[in-house]
Amino acid sequence: MTETLPNGEPEDALPHELTEAIEKPSEVEHGPIISFEHVNIAFGGRPVLEDVSFTVDRGQTLCILGRSGVGKSVTLRLLMGFLKSDSGSIHVENKEITELDEEGMREIRKRVTMVFQNGALFDSLSVRENVAFPLRERGGLAEDQIEQIADRLIEMVGADDVVESLPASLSTGRKRAVAIARALAAQPDVVLYDEPTTMVDPLIAKRLGNLIQRLKKQLGFTSIVVTHDMRFAERLADTVLFLHQGRAAYFGPLQGFITSGDINIQQFLTLDAYELPLSPGG
Ligand SMILES: Nc1ncnc2c1ncn2[C@@H]1O[C@H](COP(=O)(O)OP(=O)(O)OP(=O)(O)O)[C@@H](O)[C@H]1O
Ligand SMILES: [Mg+2]
Numbered sequence: 238m239t240e241t242l243p244n245g246e247p248e249d250a251l252p253h254e255l256t257e258a259i260e261k262p263s264e265v266e267h268g269p270i271i272s273f274e275h276v277n278i279a280f281g282g283r284p285v286l287e288d289v290s291f292t293v294d295r296g297q298t299l300c301i302l303g304r305s306g307v308g309k310s311v312t313l314r315l316l317m318g319f320l321k322s323d324s325g326s327i328h329v330e331n332k333e334i335t336e337l338d339e340e341g342m343r344e345i346r347k348r349v350t351m352v353f354q355n356g357a358l359f360d361s362l363s364v365r366e367n368v369a370f371p372l373r374e375r376g377g378l379a380e381d382q383i384e385q386i387a388d389r390l391i392e393m394v395g396a397d398d399v400v401e402s403l404p405a406s407l408s409t410g411r412k413r414a415v416a417i418a419r420a421l422a423a424q425p426d427v428v429l430y431d432e433p434t435t436m437v438d439p440l441i442a443k444r445l446g447n448l449i450q451r452l453k454k455q456l457g458f459t460s461i462v463v464t465h466d467m468r469f470a471e472r473l474a475d476t477v478l479f480l481h482q483g484r485a486a487y488f489g490p491l492q493g494f495i496t497s498g499d500i501n502i503q504q505f506l507t508l509d510a511y512e513l514p515l516s517p518g519g
Contacts, residue, residue, distance in 0.1 A: 410437030
C-alpha cells in the first residue's frame with residue numbers, strides 16, 4: 238500500500254527542497270560511526286551495563302531491545318555524554334568521547350542528536366520556531382529559507398496543521414514528531430530515538446517508522462532506536478542489540494535475533510515484545 242502525504246506526494250519521496258537543504262551526513266574514511274567497547278556503568282554500586290560492546294555502521298539502523306530497566310536509555314545517555322561510563326571506551330566517528338569535557342561533547346552533539354520521549358521542546362516557542370531554532374543557530378540561511386525548510390520538515394512529520402501552536406497544546410505523538418523535525422533541522426549524522434512509539438496511536442507510530450526509514454534510505458542517516466515494539470524493530474533494524482541483565486546478550490543482524498535459540502531471547506520475543514497492538518497495515 239502506497240501512502241501519500243497530505244500534499245499528495247508519495248510518502249517514499251522526501252521533499253526536493255529538503256534533500257537539498259539538509260546536507261548528507263559527512264563521510265568518514267573507515268570503521269563504524271559508533272562503537273562501544275567493554276563499557277561498564279554502575280549506579281550506587283549496582284551494575285547496569287557490564288562489558289557491553291557493539292558498533293553501528295554508517296547508514297544503518299540499530300535497534301536496542303530489552304526489558305524495562307536493563308539500561309537502554311542509559312546507553313543513549315552515555316552516547317550523548319549526559320552520563321559517563323565507569324570503564325570501557327565509546328567512539329563517535331573515530332573519536333573517543335569518554336574523556337571529553339562539556340565543550341568537546343557539544344561538538345559531538347552536533348553530529349549525534351537525540352529525540353527525547355517527551356520531545357524536550359521549547360515551551361514558549363511555536364512548533365515552527367522550535368524547528369527553525371537549529372537552522373537559525375547554524376546561520377547562513379535567509380529568513381524565508383528558514384521558514385520554508387522548517388515548514389517542510391514539519392509537513393514531512395505530519396504536523397503541518399499545528400505550525401503556529403505551542404508545544405503544551407500538542408498530543409504526545411505530535412510532540413515527538415515535532416522533536417524529530419527539530420532534530421533533523423540540526424543536520425546530525427546520527428539520530429537517537431528513545432521509545433519513539435510508546436504512548437502514540439498506531440497510525441502515528443507507523444508514520445514515525447516510515448519517516449525513520451526514509452531518512453535512512455534517502456539521506457543516509459544512521460539511527461539508534463530504543464523500542465519495546467518488536468514489530469517496529471522488525472521494520473527498521475539492520476542490527477539488534479539485546480540487553481539482558483546488564484549484558485549485551487545479543488548483538489548482530491536482525492534475522493539472527495529473531496531465529497535465535499537463546500532462551501532469554503525466546504522469552505523476550507514470546508512474552509514481552511509483541512504485547513503491543515498491531516499497527517494498521519503494519
Ligand atoms: N542517573 C541515574 N542515577 C541512578 N540510577 C540510574 C540513573 N539512570 C538510570 N538509572 C538506573 O539504571 C537502570 C537502567 O535504566 P534505563 O533508564 O536505562 O532503563 P531502560 O532499559 O531504558 O528501561 P525502560 O524500558 O523502562 O525505559 C534503572 O535501574 C535505572 O533506575
Ligand atoms: Mg528507557
